[in-house]
Amino acid sequence: MAKMNLLQAINNALITAMTENEKVMTFGEDVGHFGGVFRATSHLQEKFGKGRCFNTPLTEQGIIGFANGLAAQGSVPVAEIQFGDYIFPAFDQIVNETAKWRYRSGGQFDVGSLTIRTPYGGGIAGGLYHSQSPEAFFAHCPGLKIVVPRDPYQAKGLLLASIRDKDPVLFMEPKRLYRASVADVPEEDYELPLGKADLVQQGSDITLLGWGAQIEVLQKAAEMALNDGVSCEIIDLRSILPWDAHTVAASVMKTGRLLINHEAPQTGGFASEIAATIQDKCFLYLEAPIARVCGLDTPYPLAHEKEYMPDETKTYEAIKRTLHY
Amino acid sequence: MKDRNHLAQVKTINRVNIIENGIIDIPMLQILDENGALVDEATIPEISKEVALKIYDTMEYIRVLDDRMIAAQRQGRISFYLASTGEEAAAVASAAALGDDDLIMSQYREQGALAYRGYTTDQFMNQMFSNKADPNKGRQMPIHYGDKALNFMTISSPLGTQIPQASGYAYGQKMAGKDAITICYFGEGAASEGDFHAGLNMAAVLNCPVIFFCRNNGYAISTPSEEQFAGDGIASRGLGYGVKTIRVDGNDPLAVYGATQEARKIAITQKCPVLIEAMTYRLAAHSTSDDPTGYRSKDEEDKWRAKDPIVRLAKWLDSKGWFDEAKNKQKVEQARLDVLASMKKCEKTDICDVDEIVTDVYHELPWHLKEQLDGLKQHIKKYPEKYPKTSGRVK
Incomplete structure (x- = not known):
């Protein structure tokens, strides 16, 4: 075991993957010598050479198009998009190419070895263009997998699984946790399963569901609720696509209540999809409507960042409303 | 413009001749050399004493502003800043060659162009402190200025998006019969984005009165220009798209001014x-x-520090008998004091009321945002200490 923050865990996972398989390559804007603007790729160029860890020109559509080609050839690209907010020039490459490559060729060709890493989320005074959580745009896209880790241990295990997975993975890193804290992370190689939610805390009165940096928010809200004698079960979804409806439904059948929290705007957010599925699977078990605590349906503001965020007090109030429905 | 649409007009050759990059060396216009002396036989652009001094004063002002704001960021007073030190001439002298009706679409390192247009120290501060006196309402990070009265489009962080937009804006100006153009600033890094290629091609094909102004400053964050492109800079691409092109010494204010003047014409x-x-x-x-x-x-x-555009212009102004060193020192000191005083004042100004969190998403506030705002206000009243910047003003 070693103490690592989330960035160091990502860096460690990349080193593990690149050491084990010489086909793994990392690239993106400022990723090479500099090690990326957040330093997730620090020292990789030194260790593995310029051929396997390199800077690209400043073009997201180019980065993902290039990565698609590289993956089709049989290499294992781990492409970085510097901020999730800047992924949209690559939207066409991801949605029309990455996600449909295998299907359109009847399984002859695929880009399953591709992993796209990108930091997402707010809480860092980033305003409109350094704060967005764009997972729902991609969740509407069959053929992709979407994975979000909540801490350093999860980050290493999930990233290694993503790199080795046979499908293209969009790996979204909660950047406000990058250097927030350190945790024990095994130095050896390990994987955590994709498509499987993780039970963070057992409880009996309500299920709180989230992912990434919002798990912390759920934990704080659960503590506040505990003072009122409310027992919260907390689930980290971990994979947005495909998502683990089975684990969530089993929990809701036990607690009878569900609250979903995400930073992205409420309308069309992934909570909507979860709510629709869970009311279908658990209709007769639900004691109250499924609650959503999300970002407002506005762009992500700077001065009003605190007001915008689906924080622990908003979550706590929603828990009470659900309990007293 | 040659008509390339018809194959019959293409010259033929009878052996394989792969054309290599570098056949055309695009030269760089320089009027003042690195020591501020006139280059032999250089044609000095038409420039009045008043404009030359305003360019100079604006560059000095921007250097003061940049230094002070970097210090303010280090003190934790603002969250972010982005300086233009060493490349002031590119933004300031190009803006000086424009008309007031010309629209400026900038990237994010052109505070010099904005200052030349007349943006005040208080306006800079209001934006950087995200307060309610800024017409952009504190929604973006510091340095994302924008001012309708000065024809300066509000800056957006995503790189290169303004390039095809500038083509469209300029086309609209032309169709409306306006005696005005659009200038679009960007860096050599942003020129790798797809939007650059789309924007130049469309402007050329649709004959848009737009100046694409590339600050090739050698770096995109850590990425040096040799890892950004392999061709002859950005200028060579203009020719490829059929866009009239000039390369200038960006640290030579007279060359930048002269080139922009001609480009605008x-x-x-x-x-x-x-x-x-x-x-x-x-x-x-x-x-x-x-x-x-x-x-x-x-x-x-250090090599580039020696090419300082401010020093260069000072020498030329001095040679013309237009430079008063004592007066200049006084002006720089005054700018410093003004920035500090303005900062003190503007950092105390409140941010917008929470009601502004939902405005401007649409022209009119839709029902669901009204509902979300009502819910948010009730919540803030319940937890006022959690939202100290707005809770005191929630009704």
């Missing part, structure tokens, strides 16, 4: 785009979140 009379590539150097870090010591040498920086 062409854009407005011939209704077509012009690309200017200004060769300069980003002496500053990319932003306050960046530390260049990890990717370039002090020697390299």
Whole structure:
């Protein structure tokens, strides 16, 4: 075991993957010598050479198009998009190419070895263009997998699984946790399963569901609720696509209540999809409507960042409303 | 413009001749050499004493502003800043060659163009402190200025998006019969984005009166220009798209001014785009979140420090008998005091009321945002200490 923050865990996972398989390559804007603007790729160029860890020109559509080609050839690209907010020039490459490559060729060709890493989320005074959580745009896209880790241990295990997975993975890193804290992370190689939610805390009165940096928010809200004698079960979804409806439904059948929290705007957010599925699977078990605590349906503001965020007090109030429905 | 649409007009050759990059060497316009002396036989652009001094004063002002704001960021007073040290001439002298009705679409390192237009210190501060006196309502990070009265489009962080937008805006100006153009600033890094290629091609094909002004300052964050492109800079691409093109010494204010003056004349009379590539150097870090010591040498920086555009213009002004050193010192000191005083004042100004969180998403507030705002206000009243910047004003 070693103490690592989330960035160091990502860096460690990349080193593990690149050491084990010489086909793994990392690239993106400022990723090479500099090690990326957040330093997730620090020292990789030194260790593995310029051929396997390199800077690209400043073009997201180019980065993902290039990565698609590289993956089709049989290499294992781990492409970085510097901020999730800047992924949209690559939207066409991801949605029309990455996600449909295998299907359109009847399984002859695929880009399953591709992993796209990108930091997402707010809480860092980033305003409109350094704060967005764009997972729902991609969740509407069959053929992709979407994975979000909540801490350093999860980050290493999930990233290694993503790199080795046979499908293209969009790996979204909660950047406000990058250097927030350190945790024990095994130095050896390990994987955590994709498509499987993780039970963070057992409880009996309500299920709180989230992912990434919002798990912390759920934990704080659960503590506040505990003072009122409310027992919260907390689930980290971990994979947005495909998502683990089975684990969530089993929990809701036990607690009878569900609250979903995400930073992205409420309308069309992934909570909507979860709510629709869970009311279908658990209709007769639900004691109250499924609650959503999300970002407002506005762009992500700077001065009003605190007001915008689906924080622990908003979550706590929603828990009470659900309990007293 | 040659008609390339018809194959019959293409010259033929009878052996394989692969054309290599570098056949055309695009030269760089220089009027003042690195010591501020006139280059032999250089044609000095038409420039009045008043304009020359305003360019100079604006560059000095921007250097003061940049220094002070970097310090303010280090003190934790603002969250972010982005300086233009060493490349002031590119933005300031090009803006000086424009008309007031010309629209400026900038990237994010053109505070010099904005200051030349008349943006005040208080306006800079209001934006950077995200307060309610800024017409952009504190929604974006510091340095994302925008001011309708000054024809300066509000800056957006995503790189290169303004390039095709500038083509469209300029086309609209032409169709409306306006005697005005659009200038679009960007860096050599942003020129790798797809939007650059789309924007130049569309401007050329649709004959848009737009000046594409590229600050080739050598770095995109840590990425040096040799890892950004393999061709002859950005200028060579202009020619490929059929856009009239000039490369200038970006640290030579007279060359930048003269080139932009001519480009504007062409854009407005011939209704077509012009690309200017200004060769300069980003002496500053990319932003306050960046530390260049990890990717370039002090020697390299020193070489460029010696090409300081402010010093260069001072020497030329002096040779004309237009420069008063004592008066200049006084002005710089006054700028420092003004920035500090303005900062003190503007950092105390409140941010917008929470009601503004939902405005401007749409022209009219839809029902669901009204509901969300009501819910938010009730919540803030319940937890006022959690939202100290707005709770005191929630009704």
